[in-house]
């Protein structure tokens with residue numbers, strides 16, 4: 001199930017720095033910041049590797065977090081939430 005919270009940092013996704021991105025092979029979604037951190041854990045290796053913390057699926061040759069597509073379902077949920085909040089508060 002898609003959640004509005006990143007399961008690594010427990011922060012809510014947003015559309016600037018904590019963009020929700022999908023790990024394409026296993027389908028897990030994490031925020032961009034955590035994906036970058038996972039990538040930076042492997043700086044000793046010349047290859048850019050990332051291991052999904054939930055199922056240990058290995059991704060290789062990751063040049064940037066941009067290779068993982070944005071989870072548009074979560075972006076839509078964020079937009080709906082923002083619209084709702086605006087109509088109540090403003």
Ligand SMILES: [Zn+2]
Nearest residue numbers: 006009031034
């Ligand atoms: Zn995160």
Ligand SMILES: [Zn+2]
Nearest residue numbers: 026028052055
């Ligand atoms: Zn996974």
